[in-house]
Amino acid sequence: MKFAVIGAGISGVSAARMLQDKGHEVTVFEKGTKPGGLVRCDVVDGHLFHRTGGHIFNAKDKEVRDWFWSYFDKEKEFISARRNAKILLKGKVIGYPIENYLYQLDKEIIESVLADFLTIGPGGKKDPFSYSDFADFLKGNFGSTLYQLYFEPYNRKIWNTDLSQVPLGWLEGKLPMPNIKQVLLSNLLREEESSMVHSTFYYPRQGGSQFIIERLATGLDIQCNREITKLEFKSGIWTTNETNTFDSIVFTGDVRQLSELMSIDDRELQHELGGVSNLRSNGTSNLLCETDDTDVSWLYLPDGNTRAHRIIYTGNFSASNNAKGKRKSCVVEFSGHVDERVMKAEIASLPGNLAPIDFNYEPNSYVIQSEDTRARISRIKNILSGYRFHLSGRFAEWEYYNMDKAIFSVMDILKSFRN
Numbered sequence: 001m002k003f004a005v006i007g008a009g010i011s012g013v014s015a016a017r018m019l020q021d022k023g024h025e026v027t028v029f030e031k032g033t034k035p036g037g038l039v040r041c042d043v044v045d046g047h048l049f050h051r052t053g054g055h056i057f058n059a060k061d062k063e064v065r066d067w068f069w070s071y072f073d074k075e076k077e078f079i080s081a082r083r084n085a086k087i088l089l090k091g092k093v094i095g096y097p098i099e100n101y102l103y104q105l106d107k108e109i110i111e112s113v114l115a116d117f118l119t120i121g122p123g124g125k126k127d128p129f130s131y132s133d134f135a136d137f138l139k140g141n142f143g144s145t146l147y148q149l150y151f152e153p154y155n156r157k158i159w160n161t162d163l164s165q166v167p168l169g170w171l172e173g174k175l176p177m178p179n180i181k182q183v184l185l186s187n188l189l190r191e192e193e194s195s196m197v198h199s200t201f202y203y204p205r206q207g208g209s210q211f212i213i214e215r216l217a218t219g220l221d222i223q224c225n226r227e228i229t230k231l232e233f234k235s236g237i238w239t240t241n242e243t244n245t246f247d248s249i250v251f252t253g254d255v256r257q258l259s260e261l262m263s264i265d266d267r268e269l270q271h272e273l274g275g276v277s278n279l280r281s282n283g284t285s286n287l288l289c290e291t292d293d294t295d296v297s298w299l300y301l302p303d304g305n306t307r308a309h310r311i312i313y314t315g316n317f318s319a320s321n322n323a324k325g326k327r328k329s330c331v332v333e334f335s336g337h338v339d340e341r342v343m344k345a346e347i348a349s350l351p352g353n354l355a356p357i358d359f360n361y362e363p364n365s366y367v368i369q370s371e372d373t374r375a376r377i378s379r380i381k382n383i384l385s386g387y388r389f390h391l392s393g394r395f396a397e398w399e400y401y402n403m404d405k406a407i408f409s410v411m412d413i414l415k416s417f418r419n
């Protein structure tokens with residue numbers, strides 16, 4: 001079959017890789033100047049700049065792991081590291097996750113948290129996800145003291161929205177759910193939390209996540225600076241931008257744009273696509289900085305004295321991420337669009353004598369789901385698959401995917417081709 005893959009982020013490149021390895025003819029169209037999407041990195045003044053986040057790799061699923069590692073030499077090309085995350089809370093550095101480091105908080109706060117825990121009970125609710133929204137979930141599982149002190153201000157910064165408007169579906173597998181008994185034990189025994197998502201991770205020795213993309217992209221026909229603005233289906237054939245024809249399409253772009261992009265004689269589909277064109281997302285603004293040395297990998301910033309929500313010490317992930325002879329690099333991350341001048345002013349209140357190097361604004365980084373999003377996307381996927389058009393990826397499926405989940409989704413879709 002002749003496939004067009006739209007988008008060369010991790011989803012598009014993985015899909016193209018798998019399809020080409022199975023013998024299909026594949027062309028990838030990418031509107032950006034190089035492959036990568038959200039995982040894109042550039043070298044600026046000798047420092048590696050993760051333009052969004054600071055991408056590390058981890059995969060729970062064995063099939064994903066096996067596929068991924070078949071393209072890399074794990075020992076030679078990657079570093080395996082332990083997460084060393086901290087929280088800067090009212091000027092004091094606290095361990096992460098906060099509930100396991102209660103003993104580092106002030107006495108009155110500890111007393112108040114304990115009072116909350118006694119109300120919640122040793123095992124908490126039988127099903128920790130049986131709350132109506134994210135705000136209730138956090139209050140119900142951690143109590144109102146920790147909610148007000150940390151969970152609410154931190155998550156409000158990230159989501160830029162009222163947490164009671166955030167449904168719970170996206171949380172599955174994202175947060176470990178220790179019960180009160182485990183939390184108290186961790187505090188008494190002072191044991192490190194090892195079951196956290198990303199408590200250990202892999203990171204390329206050279207080039208960060210751009211290395212991953214470029215290795216997977218080797219030998220693929222990826223046409224950059226090629227935005228797909230029109231997708232037409234007629235007589236069983238797909239035509240992109242009125243030029244190239246394909247048997248099948250894998251779309252990894254933004255599902256909200258499909259109702260505009262797609263020309264197809266199907267009223268039900270057009271109706272469904274119209275229903276997702278207004279989904280909400282959040283962007284992130286990143287400031288690449290030089291920093292004084294630290295052994296921390298992520299520093300979370302819940303306090304209201306800065307709009308930044310975390311510092312990612314990417315210079316600690318691999319020594320090659322830092323310019324020779326300079327201090328280490330890090331990325332200060334802000335939710336939404338924050339002007340470069342504002343970001344530069346904000347870092348004065350952060351630790352590490354930060355010196356700015358470069359900045360980036362990514363308008364779409366976090367998807368915000370509502371109650372019916374999954375059902376809507378599922379209906380669209382069903383209809384589209386009848387036209388050999390497949391949605392895969394964070395913004396195509398409107399899922400809070402990490403790289404591994406994006407790869408898993410591609411695998412899942414490709415398996416469905418056989419059925």
Ligand SMILES: Cc1cc2nc3c(=O)[nH]c(=O)nc-3n(C[C@H](O)[C@H](O)[C@H](O)COP(=O)(O)OP(=O)(O)OC[C@H]3O[C@@H](n4cnc5c(N)ncnc54)[C@H](O)[C@@H]3O)c2cc1C
Pocket residue numbers: 006007008009010011012029030031032035036037038039052053054055056057058226227228229252253254284365366392393394395400401402403404406
């Ligand atoms: C702040 C942050 C931190 C993260 N950290 C991690 C982490 O540490 N580890 C991890 O595993 N995951 C992490 N993730 C998640 C990870 O970034 C995503 O799961 C993954 O990058 C999604 O890839 P994708 O290919 O689905 O989408 P994208 O990366 O958005 O790729 C889509 C591509 O399609 C292109 N495109 C869109 N429309 C068109 C069009 N019409 N024509 C042509 N091209 C088009 C875009 O330019 C883009 O390159 C993080 C995400 C964020 C926001």
